[in-house]
Amino acid sequence: MTEFDGVLRTFAAEVGSDGPVCVRGGGTRWSLGGDLSPGTREVTAPAGIVAFEPAEMTVRVRAGTLVTELHEDLAAAGQRTALPERAGGTVGGALMAGESSVARLGLGPVRDALLQVRYICADGRIASGGAGTVKNVSGFDLCRLLVGSLGTLGLVGEALVRTVPVGEVERWVRLPGADPGAVRSCHTAASVLWDGTDVWAFLSGYGVDVDEDLSRLAGPAAEPPTDVDGPPDLPPHRWSCTPEQAASFGSGNGAAGRFVAEIGIGVVHASEPQPARPVDPGVAELNQRFKERFDPTGRLNPGRDPLRKP
Amino acid sequence: MTPQASAGDAALVADLEAAIGADRVRADAAARYLASRDASIYREGNAGPVCYPGSTADVVACVQVATRHGRAVSPRGAGTGLAGGAAPLGQPVVLSTTRMDKLLEIDLDNGVAWVQPGIVNLDLTRALAPHGVHYAPDPSSQAACTIGGNVANNSGGPHCLAYGVTSAHVLAVEVVLSDASVVTLGDLTAEPTGYDLRGAFVGSEGMCGIATTVAVRLTPNPPAVRTMLLCFDDVSDAAATVSAIIAAGIVPAAIEMMDQRCVTAVERFAQAGYPEDAAAVLLVEVDGAAGGVAIAGERIADIARRHQAMSVRTAADDDERARLWKGRKSAFGAVANVMPDYYLHDTVVPRTRLVEVLDSIYEIVDRHDLLVLNVFHAGDGNLHPILAYDSRVPGADERVHAAGREIIELALDMGGALTGEHGIGVEKREYMSRMFSAVDLDQQSRLRASFDPHCRMNPGKVLPSAHSCSDIGALRASDAAGVWG
Numbered sequence: 001m002t003e004f005d006g007v008l009r010t011f012a013a014e015v016g017s018d019g020p021v022c023v024r025g026g027g028t029r030w031s032l033g034g035d036l037s038p039g040t041r042e043v044t045a046p047a048g049i050v051a052f053e054p055a056e057m058t059v060r061v062r063a064g065t066l067v068t069e070l071h072e073d074l075a076a077a078g079q080r081t082a083l084p085e086r087a088g089g090t091v092g093g094a095l096m097a098g099e100s101s102v103a104r105l106g107l108g109p110v111r112d113a114l115l116q117v118r119y120i121c122a123d124g125r126i127a128s129g130g131a132g133t134v135k136n137v138s139g140f141d142l143c144r145l146l147v148g149s150l151g152t153l154g155l156v157g158e159a160l161v162r163t164v165p166v167g168e169v170e171r172w173v174r175l176p177g178a179d180p181g182a183v184r185s186c187h188t189a190a191s192v193l194w195d196g197t198d199v200w201a202f203l204s205g206y207g208v209d210v211d212e213d214l215s216r217l218a219g220p221a222a223e224p225p226t227d228v229d230g231p232p233d234l235p236p237h238r239w240s241c242t243p244e245q246a247a248s249f250g251s252g253n254g255a256a257g258r259f260v261a262e263i264g265i266g267v268v269h270a271s272e273p274q275p276a277r278p279v280d281p282g283v284a285e286l287n288q289r290f291k292e293r294f295d296p297t298g299r300l301n302p303g304r305d306p307l308r309k310p
Numbered sequence: 311m312t313p314q315a316s317a318g319d320a321a322l323v324a325d326l327e328a329a330i331g332a333d334r335v336r337a338d339a340a341a342r343y344l345a346s347r348d349a350s351i352y353r354e355g356n357a358g359p360v361c362y363p364g365s366t367a368d369v370v371a372c373v374q375v376a377t378r379h380g381r382a383v384s385p386r387g388a389g390t391g392l393a394g395g396a397a398p399l400g401q402p403v404v405l406s407t408t409r410m411d412k413l414l415e416i417d418l419d420n421g422v423a424w425v426q427p428g429i430v431n432l433d434l435t436r437a438l439a440p441h442g443v444h445y446a447p448d449p450s451s452q453a454a455c456t457i458g459g460n461v462a463n464n465s466g467g468p469h470c471l472a473y474g475v476t477s478a479h480v481l482a483v484e485v486v487l488s489d490a491s492v493v494t495l496g497d498l499t500a501e502p503t504g505y506d507l508r509g510a511f512v513g514s515e516g517m518c519g520i521a522t523t524v525a526v527r528l529t530p531n532p533p534a535v536r537t538m539l540l541c542f543d544d545v546s547d548a549a550a551t552v553s554a555i556i557a558a559g560i561v562p563a564a565i566e567m568m569d570q571r572c573v574t575a576v577e578r579f580a581q582a583g584y585p586e587d588a589a590a591v592l593l594v595e596v597d598g599a600a601g602g603v604a605i606a607g608e609r610i611a612d613i614a615r616r617h618q619a620m621s622v623r624t625a626a627d628d629d630e631r632a633r634l635w636k637g638r639k640s641a642f643g644a645v646a647n648v649m650p651d652y653y654l655h656d657t658v659v660p661r662t663r664l665v666e667v668l669d670s671i672y673e674i675v676d677r678h679d680l681l682v683l684n685v686f687h688a689g690d691g692n693l694h695p696i697l698a699y700d701s702r703v704p705g706a707d708e709r710v711h712a713a714g715r716e717i718i719e720l721a722l723d724m725g726g727a728l729t730g731e732h733g734i735g736v737e738k739r740e741y742m743s744r745m746f747s748a749v750d751l752d753q754q755s756r757l758r759a760s761f762d763p764h765c766r767m768n769p770g771k772v773l774p775s776a777h778s779c780s781d782i783g784a785l786r787a788s789d790a791a792g793v794w795g
Contacts, residue, residue, distance in 0.1 A: 056556070100501070128746070133725070134691065137463065137464045139773075140514055140772070142753055145507075149505055241500065243419065264421075284504075
């Protein structure tokens with residue numbers, strides 16, 4: 001069992017045990033899952049890296065830390081995490097939103113990145129889920145339950161996050177008119193984005209493998225890949241589709257407007273919001289039971305509901 | 311012990327037979343005896359009637375009948391679990407999923423296969439082979455264990471170092487809950503809406519419901535694979551090599567370690583080609599694109615030589631690769647040549663502390679006058695010390711348990727975890743309070759109760775008794791004699 005540090009205890013005291021409360025991170029996904037109820041008290045999660053263990057490939061970090069700053073520190077050891085980088089976005093925010101990086105194909109989803117979580121329960125006490133190791137099946141999986149929960153079950157103060165190696169060579173390339181399925185089949189493809197016409201690919205790995213993939217993609221029938229600084233501008237709304245739906249998104253989704261689809265994953269960034277997805281009544285009831293068990297008075301992030309995430 | 315028939319079972323059995331057919335229900339002593347234990351050393355399980363449903367509707371009907379009779383329900387796959395998770399407590403109705411063993415659909419466009427829970431892990435991977443994909447989690451018991459059991463235990467295996475354990479490979483799961491309702495948790499979209507209930511369900515050891523259909527992720531077969539055997543004359547050098555490989559930013563598909571006693575046993579059992587004079591061997595596999603595999607292989611060989619490796623051998627072809635793996639996967643069977651009984655441990659430590667933890671394990675085992683064979687997933691710090699012993703020797707059981715307790719304490723003191731892939735079950739239930747605080751366990755209990763408010767599903771597992779009062783009530787309601795009664 002862990003003795004929680006003073007920083008976490010101070011955070012718990014700020015959260016307290018009464019009244020509606022939320023944590024404000026970078027506010028980059030502030031409206032996700034609905035607007036906060038008026039009168040909700042805002043607190044800020046602590047920030048800073050507690051321990052980075054490059055040989056363990058884990059980093060213990062406080063929730064208020066900016067993901068970009070975290071990744072700058074990890075880069076010195078050639079590592080990063082699967083958390084998405086957004087200007088001003090925090091580790092806690094990324095975990096609670098649960099939305100994966102545009103490079104999920106290579107980095108994996110956020111839900112698989114959280115190894116241990118320390119959070120403030122609805123009654124103000126500090127709880128811990130998961131373990132301090134890269135592998136663990138001891139008890140029920142509170143980590144996965146909390147990822148994407150929008151802070152409605154507990155308020156995260158600290159996380160142990162899995163790190164992954166940065167590729168020896170990493171390049172964003174644009175492939176005009178390319179077949180996104182063919183690009184997806186490249187072994188080093190850590191992201192394949194398609195706007196219905198062109199493909200952008202993030203290739204990451206050993207130089208020899210990246211070169212081989214590039215030469216394959218520059219076949220006689222295709223325009224040669226050109227290096228670009230990064231992904232295209234992503235439209236503001238996020239659709240969650242199956243990989244098959246994303247790969248054929250161009251037809252039959254006129255309501256989406258301009259789009260950029262993550263091939264092989266299923267996330268589609270579109271200029272128009274995704275229509276509400278139907279929710280099975282049984283699943284809705286289960287979600288409600290979780291909320292009632294973990295937050296009986298409904299004080300954590302009132303107004304927000306992960307079922308209302310697009 | 312032989313399960314004792316309960317006087318009230320006749321009506322229960324009749325109702326179960328009426329619900330799913332007489333050929334799908336067994337209440338004889340032999341069937342109940344077999345369903346009362348798993349592959350652990352726990353022997354106190356006590357099954358009620360055993361049902362063999364063929365469909366989700368059958369499972370629903372069984373749960374309804376059990377509830378009507380005030381009986382709990384314990385699901386069961388192949389019974390290969392090593393922590394007593396499938397050992398039924400309190401004479402519940404046991405639902406064996408072995409007749410729900412179909413591969414329902416392969417959906418390559420979405421990289422998923424829909425399966426019934428009773429399908430055997432290796433059968434699934436064999437069926438997928440013609441499509442160039444596989445199911446990544448590969449527990450040592452994969453020739454017998456079922457996907458439903460893997461879901462219940464969040465099972466791992468050697469190749470989970472790079473690919474992740476079961477939870478990373480389950481996209482959706484149809485579940486029959488304790489109120490007999492059917493829900494599908496998760497879906498095939500990139501980011502399912504609501505709480506990650508499929509994540510919460512996987513690894514819940516049958517205590518949150520019964521998986522009746524599972525959508526598993528298909529992993530493309532890697533274009534290139536290199537399997538290497540690194541041999542050392544010092545265990546510490548082998549352990550230090552593991553840390554150095556990870557520190558170099560290389561994530562192999564697998565890093566398995568065996569110490570000399572294990573190598574000797576395996577070699578005599580499986581003739582895998584391991585050198586018996588090595589104090590420890592590492593079986594390392596890298597996969598991916600060919601160029602990177604070659605580079606990673608060379609770097610790993612360099613690291614091993616810098617750590618005084620006696621030899622570095624690369625499998626020349628698929629046959630040699632298969633032989634090297636056969637040795638690793640035969641380890642538990644090979645113990646039979648050493649001692650008649652063994653107790654297989656499963657703990658995790660930070661992988662940077664392997665050297666000191668192995669030293670301590672040898673010290674503990676020596677002190678208790680036992681034999682230990684170490685064979686484990688070194689890459690992720692998942693230890694599997696095998697305590698080999700002869701249970702006929704007076705006091706041997708006690709010494710094994712005492713050493714086992716110390717190994718658990720050691721792992722936790724080093725910042726480790728109780729279990730990396732076998733689960734808590736009954737075996738480590740009371741140790742949960744050593745790893746988790748009362749608040750932590752209360753939160754876990756809430757998770758379980760959200761799925762199963764009346765604690766009717768596989769009661770008495772995972773959560774220590776102080777945190778599972780409802781379970782004790784459920785057990786006593788179903789069995790006046792009580793397991794702990």
